[in-house]
Each structure stands twice: as C-alpha cells, then as structure tokens.
Amino acid sequence: MRVFITGATGFIGSALVNELLNAGHQVLGLARSDAGVKSLKAAGAEVHPGSLEDLESLRSGAANSDGVIHLAFIHDCSRFQENCETDRRAIEALGSALIGSNRLLIVTSGTAIVAPGRLSTEEDAPAVSSASIPRIASEEAAAAVAERGVRVSVVRLPQVHDQRMQGLITPAIDIARQRGVSAFVGDGSNRWPAVHLLDAAHLYALALEKGSRGARYHAVAEEGVPVRQIAEVIGRRLNLPVVSKSPAEAMEHFGWLGVFAGLDCPASSALTQRRLGWHPVGPALIPDLERAHI
Ligand SMILES: NC(=O)c1ccc[n+]([C@@H]2O[C@H](COP(=O)([O-])OP(=O)(O)OC[C@H]3O[C@@H](n4cnc5c(N)ncnc54)[C@H](OP(=O)(O)O)[C@@H]3O)[C@@H](O)[C@H]2O)c1
Numbered sequence: 001m002r003v004f005i006t007g008a009t010g011f012i013g014s015a016l017v018n019e020l021l022n023a024g025h026q027v028l029g030l031a032r033s034d035a036g037v038k039s040l041k042a043a044g045a046e047v048h049p050g051s052l053e054d055l056e057s058l059r060s061g062a063a064n065s066d067g068v069i070h071l072a073f074i075h076d077c078s079r080f081q082e083n084c085e086t087d088r089r090a091i092e093a094l095g096s097a098l099i100g101s102n103r104l105l106i107v108t109s110g111t112a113i114v115a116p117g118r119l120s121t122e123e124d125a126p127a128v129s130s131a132s133i134p135r136i137a138s139e140e141a142a143a144a145v146a147e148r149g150v151r152v153s154v155v156r157l158p159q160v161h162d163q164r165m166q167g168l169i170t171p172a173i174d175i176a177r178q179r180g181v182s183a184f185v186g187d188g189s190n191r192w193p194a195v196h197l198l199d200a201a202h203l204y205a206l207a208l209e210k211g212s213r214g215a216r217y218h219a220v221a222e223e224g225v226p227v228r229q230i231a232e233v234i235g236r237r238l239n240l241p242v243v244s245k246s247p248a249e250a251m252e253h254f255g256w257l258g259v260f261a262g263l264d265c266p267a268s269s270a271l272t273q274r275r276l277g278w279h280p281v282g283p284a285l286i287p288d289l290e291r292a293h294i
Contacts, residue, residue: 002026003208004061006052006090007071007108008045009036011165012157015201016069017043023205028065030057030072052086055093062097062105067208069106070094077256084134088141095145095152104151106207107142110135111156111193111218111267112260119223122156122216122271146214153207153215158193158267160200160219161288168192168260169285173234173294175254181243182235185250185262188228193267195221196282206276217272221280224266233289 003020007013008029017027017040027045031037040047048064050057052072062068070091074083095105113133114120130137139154146152159167166173176182195203203219211217228242235242251258272278 001066004065091141184231190264191224194285199280218269220269
C-alpha cells in the first residue's frame with residue numbers, strides 16, 4: 001500500500017515509517033520543514049509538503065494514497081483546546097478525500113481520556129464530550145467522518161516509551177529536576193498504561209493491514225503502572241527525594257501536567273490483541289526508565 005502518514009517525522013511516526021517500509025509498503029510522509037523533508041528522505045519515504053493548518057495539503061496527501069495514518073498533533077499545551085480543534089479540522093479534511101472509497105483512515109487518540117477511574121476497553125466510547133475534555137475532538141471527528149461513509153478506525157495510545165522518550169513521563173522528569181523532588185499524588189496508587197514504541201508502531205501496521213471499519217484499538221502492553229513506582233525510579237535516577245503531593249498541591253507543583261498526575265486511567269488491550277493478533281514484546285516501562293537517557 002501507499003500510505004500517507006501525518007506526524008511521520010515525530011517520535012511514533014518515525015518508528016512507524018520504518019515499520020511500514022520494512023513490511024514492503026510505500027510511505028508518503030507529511031513534512032512542514034526542511035528538517036522534516038530531510039529526515040523522511042533519509043528514511044526512504046516520499047515527502048508530501050504541508051501542515052495541519054493547510055487543509056488542502058491534507059486532502060491531496062490522502063487523495064494520493066491507499067490509506068492514511070494520522071499521528072500529527074501540535075503539542076503546545078498553552079493552546080491545548082485550539083490544537084484539539086485543529087486536529088478535528090485535519091481529520092475532517094483527511095476523511096473528506098476518502099469518501100466513497102474503501103481506503104482506511106486511522107486516527108490517533110489516547111487511552112487516558114476514555115474512562116478515568118476504571119479499566120477502559122476498546123468497547124468504551126469516550127464517556128464525555130470535547131466540551132469537557134478537548135482531546136476527545138479527535139474521536140468526535142473520527143465518528144463524524146465515519147457517518148459520511150469513510151472507513152475509519154481509532155488507535156488509542158497510552159504512555160509510549162523507549163529509552164529516549166516516555167510520553168508524559170518525559171516532562172515529569174524535567175519538572176522533578178526543576179523542583180528538586182520527584183512527586184506523585186496522594187498515595188501514588190493511580191495507574192498509567194504503557195507500551196513500547198516499536199510495539200505501538202507494529203500495532204498501527206496491523207491496524208492498517210487488518211483493521212475493521214469503526215474499530216477502536218488499544219496499543220496497551222501494560223494495563224496500569226502505579227505512578228508512585230514511576231516517581232520512585234525518577235527520584236533514584238536523579239538522586240532526588242520522592243514526595244507525595246495533595247491534589248491541590250499537584251496543580252501548583254506540576255503546572256499543566258497537574259491534571260494528569262493524579263489520573264487513574266488503566267486500559268485493557270485484550271480485544272485488540274485478539275482481533276489483530278498483536279502481541280507486544282518490547283521492554284516494559286520501568287526497565288526502560290531505569291536505562292533512560294535522562
Ligand atoms: N508519545 C506518547 O506517549 C503519546 C501518548 C498518547 C497519545 N500520543 C499521540 O500520538 C501522536 C504522535 O505523538 P508523538 O509522541 O509521535 O508526537 P511528536 O514526537 O511530538 O510528533 C508530532 C508530529 O506532529 C507533527 N506536527 C506538529 N505540528 C504540526 C503542524 N502544525 N503541521 C504538521 N505537522 C505537525 C510534527 O512535525 P515536526 O517534526 O515538523 O515538528 C511531528 O511529526 C500525537 O497525536 C500524540 O498526541 C502520543
């Protein structure tokens with residue numbers, strides 16, 4: 001297949017480009033800078049110039065492909081809501097180029113937003129709307145283009161890690177360094193699910209090749225790692241004290257990350273594993289953090 005990938009230059013996108021090229025697919029990667037063009041060419045992908053704000057570039061990339069994987073996102077937390085709405089428009093534009101075809105659009109979402117407080121599964125639609133949790137705009141847009149007849153599936157990601165990056169844990173490490181303590185909220189028993197980068201990339205490839213219309217997939221290898229354990233590894237690695245914060249103190253301590261720090265958001269991937277024959281094999285989160293370049 002010739003696959004159009006947005007976010008092809010990012011952490012997960014770069015791994016996915018390699019995964020798809022190694023599997024014999026062609027990749028058309030969206031790039032918005034000279035550095036992006038260079039890295040895609042070096043990886044062996046074709047380049048499609050454009051950006052999330054240039055909806056025509058997204059439509060033409062999708063129109064020139066046999067399938068689309070949407071991974072790009074503007075990670076500027078100071079304009080989070082606006083960025084989620086940009087994502088909604090991008091998904092609608094990608095989908096509009098696929099109406100009337102059987103070509104798949106894979107949209108990226110997160111496991112954390114599905115059903116905080118209990119184990120979420122692929123059967124769960126988000127419990128609330130984007131009016132309460134802005135990032136749900138991406139799944140709302142997926143549902144809207146599905147209504148227009150587009151073959152869409154959603155991949156929900158937990159903390160995606162290797163030894164370079166570990167999702168929200170990477171900014172948590174910076175905060176610990178700045179504040180001189182590694183913190184968790186309450187007793188730190190709240191859990192974050194996780195997956196190794198290469199397992200996540202492999203899941204996207206399987207979803208592309210075997211995915212069903214309307215499916216949601218959870219790229220989850222570990223259902224829930226207690227956040228206290230994560231804070232303890234950070235403390236040990238940075239030689240800092242590990243402390244508990246109350247929910248009110250957490251907002252002050254963590255800043256924008258405060259809304260996630262105390263979140264208990266375990267997620268299952270039992271259905272994904274069965275439906276796609278996906279079996280994660282990569283290192284677990286704590287061993288990756290123990291060896292992380294921090
Ligand atoms: N990493 C995780 O643990 C995790 C967890 C849950 C969900 N996710 C989601 O997974 C997706 C990929 O995450 P990631 O970790 O790979 O992110 P990343 O490393 O920050 O990569 C973001 C990608 O989006 C592109 N991008 C940003 N702004 C753009 C714009 N205005 N126009 C076009 N492209 C733009 C970037 O291009 P440049 O290279 O040009 O900057 C880059 O390719 C995102 O939707 C993210 O929210 C990630």
